[in-house]
Amino acid sequence: MSGSTPRSTKGRIFSGIKPTGDLHLGNYIGALRNWVAMQKDYDCMFCVVDLHAITVWQDPKELLRATREVAAGMVASGIDPVENILFVQSHVAQHAELAWLFNCVARLGWLNRMTQFKDKAGKDREKASAGLYVYPALMAADILLYKGTHVPVGEDQKQHVELTRDIAQKFNNDFGVTLFPLPEPVIQGPGTRIMSLRDGTRKMSKSEPSEFACIYMTDTAEAIRDKIKRATTDPNLLPDSVAGLEGRAEATNLLSIYAALTDRTLEEVVAETKGQQFSQFKATLADTAVAVLGPINAEMKRLMADPAEIDRILKRGADKACDLAVPILKEIYDAVGFLPRT
Numbered sequence: 001m002s003g004s005t006p007r008s009t010k011g012r013i014f015s016g017i018k019p020t021g022d023l024h025l026g027n028y029i030g031a032l033r034n035w036v037a038m039q040k041d042y043d044c045m046f047c048v049v050d051l052h053a054i055t056v057w058q059d060p061k062e063l064l065r066a067t068r069e070v071a072a073g074m075v076a077s078g079i080d081p082v083e084n085i086l087f088v089q090s091h092v093a094q095h096a097e098l099a100w101l102f103n104c105v106a107r108l109g110w111l112n113r114m115t116q117f118k119d120k121a122g123k124d125r126e127k128a129s130a131g132l133y134v135y136p137a138l139m140a141a142d143i144l145l146y147k148g149t150h151v152p153v154g155e156d157q158k159q160h161v162e163l164t165r166d167i168a169q170k171f172n173n174d175f176g177v178t179l180f181p182l183p184e185p186v187i188q189g190p191g192t193r194i195m196s197l198r199d200g201t202r203k204m205s206k207s208e209p210s211e212f213a214c215i216y217m218t219d220t221a222e223a224i225r226d227k228i229k230r231a232t233t234d235p236n237l238l239p240d241s242v243a244g245l246e247g248r249a250e251a252t253n254l255l256s257i258y259a260a261l262t263d264r265t266l267e268e269v270v271a272e273t274k275g276q277q278f279s280q281f282k283a284t285l286a287d288t289a290v291a292v293l294g295p296i297n298a299e300m301k302r303l304m305a306d307p308a309e310i311d312r313i314l315k316r317g318a319d320k321a322c323d324l325a326v327p328i329l330k331e332i333y334d335a336v337g338f339l340p341r342t
């Protein structure tokens with residue numbers, strides 16, 4: 001891979017974010033912040049996964065805007081677009097090609113167990129797109145097209161990475177090759193599953209009904225403070241040990257956010273905040289969130305004002321990704337027995 005310093009020491013990272021609406025604090029803590037921390041030690045590919053986005057309806061204009069915005073969010077969070085490969089999934093056609101092969105490797109029984117499909121399809125399963133169902137095969141293709149070895153994600157993606165391992169293993173076994181590594185999910189830090197600010201039992205996501213449930217990376221300082229102030233809590237003081245968080249989902253969530261944003265463990269922030277009223281802790285948390293997200297927000301705005309620059313970054317990334325994908329897909333096609341085009 002190009003770049004000024006030679007790297008690729010610990011393996012190859014592949015990870016992605018769907019351009020569906022605005023980036024939120026869950027994306028930042030569960031994914032982006034970890035990517036930034038890991039980028040020095042790995043060969044990294046970070047992808048705006050637009051093919052995944054359209055498994056549910058996306059307004060075309062909004063998809064276009066969100067695609068650039070997610071790329072801007074990655075750069076603004078601290079991903080180096082020169083040292084790493086940052087690109088848009090649909091710019092590298094080999095993702096869709098390999099996904100088809102993996103549709104033929106993945107078993108229906110495996111896909112039927114995917115909890116995300118069950119959650120997203122809901123009761124109206126018959127009306128879900130076929131793409132939503134085979135989504136995990138596309139995700140496996142994303143990672144394995146580059147022989148990715150490490151996949152830093154939030155807790156909700158763990159099952160998909162495990163399925164990727166099953167697909168890699170079955171492909172290797174079926175064709176008698178050792179073509180694919182078995183990629184490791186990297187789910188680390190105190191914020192692997194950030195919950196809604198309104199209901200500590202629900203994951204923070206763009207589909208939350210209350211506008212106060214989710215902090216967006218595009219939120220103003222005022223909006224961030226307001227949402228934290230209104231966050232649901234319980235009537236007790238903050239506990240003096242992590243064990244004291246048992247059964248206190250909202251307190252656990254707010255403390256986990258605080259720990260993640262200050263690069264500390266849950267134990268460390270519990271020691272700092274023990275015995276505090278929520279009002280006092282919320283003020284500290286709001287200051288922290290604004291201090292971290294404010295500069296990122298400003299940088300995102302600056303980048304979004306220059307879409308041509310974002311497009312240049314993404315083109316350079318797609319070119320590099322293609323250079324890696326073409327020979328690997330050829331190797332895969334040869335293993336399957338497809339007649340080479342001469």
Ligand code: TYM
Nearest residue numbers: 015016017018026027030031049139153154192193194204
């Ligand atoms: P997506 O777009 O839903 O989310 C992007 C990343 O953000 C993490 N995340 C969270 N982490 C903690 N708490 C939350 N509340 C929270 N919400 C989201 C996700 O775990 C994810 O890491 N299928 C993937 C995208 C994808 C991908 C890939 C990821 C496509 N191909 C290949 C890794 C490798 C997705 O929908 O993420």
